[in-house]
C-alpha cells in the first residue's frame with residue numbers, strides 16, 4: 044500500500060468508527076427516551092415534546108446502515124480484503140452513489156414529516172419513496188446474504204473469514220431497520236392515543252415501548268459484535 048492509499052485507508056477507518064460511535068450513542072439516547080415515555084406521571088405536553096426530540100434522535104439509527112455499508116465497501120477495496128483492482132473501481136462508486144441517492148430520499152421524507160404540513164403531492168411522493176426504500180433495503184439484504192454466505196462456503200468473492208461474517212451479519216441490522224418502520228408507526232399511533240387521553244391505550248403503548256427497547260438492545264449487540272469481529276479478525 045502506498046502512502047496515499049494508507050492515508051485513505053486510515054481516514055476511511057476513522058469515518059467508519061465515527062459512524063459506529065454515533066449509531067451506538069443515538070440508539071442509547073432512543074432507549075433512554077423510551078424509558079421516559081414509559082412513566083405514567085408525564086403530562087401530554089411533555090409527551091408531545093419528548094416525541095419531537097425522539098423523532099430527530101431516531102433519524103440517525105434509521106439511516107446509518109447505508110453510509111456504514113458504503114464506507115465498509117470502500118475499506119474492503121482499499122484495504123485489499125476483496126473487490127481489488129477493476130472490481131473495486133466499479134463496486135465502490137456504485138455503493139457510494141446508491142447510498143447517497145438513498146440518503147437524499149430519506150432526508151426529503153424526514154424534513155417533510157418534521158414540518159408536519161405535507162401537501163397532497165408531497166404525501167404521494169413520500170409514499171412512493173417509502174415503497175422504493177423498503178424494496179431497496181430487502182434487495183441489499185439479499186445481495187449481502189448471497190455474498191456473505193457464498194464467501195463463507197467457498198472463499199469467493201471474500202476470502203477473509205472475518206469479513207465474510209461481517210457481510211453475513213450486517214443484513215440483520217438492515218432487516219431490523221425495515222421492521223422498525225412498522226414498529227415505529229405502531230408506537231406513534233399508540234402514543235397519539237395516550238396523548239389524546241385514551242386510558243385503554245396505555246397498556247398497549249407500554250408493551251410496544253418494551254418491544255422497541257428490546258429491539259434496540261438486539262441491534263446494539265449486533266453492532267458491538269460486528270466491531271469485535273473487525274478488531275479481532277478471527278479466521
Ligand code: HEM
Nearest residue numbers: 063111112115116118119122124209213266269270273274
Ligand atoms: C454496524 C456495522 C459495522 C461496525 C460496527 C463495524 C466496525 C468496524 C471497526 C470498529 C473497524 C476497525 C477495526 C480495526 O481497526 O481493527 C472496522 C473495520 C473494517 N470494516 Fe467494519 N463495521 C461495520 C460494518 C462493516 C461492513 C458492512 C463492512 C463491509 C462491507 C465492513 C468492512 C470493514 C473493513 C474492510 C474494515 C477494515 C479492516 C482493516 O483494513 O483493518 N464493516 N469495522
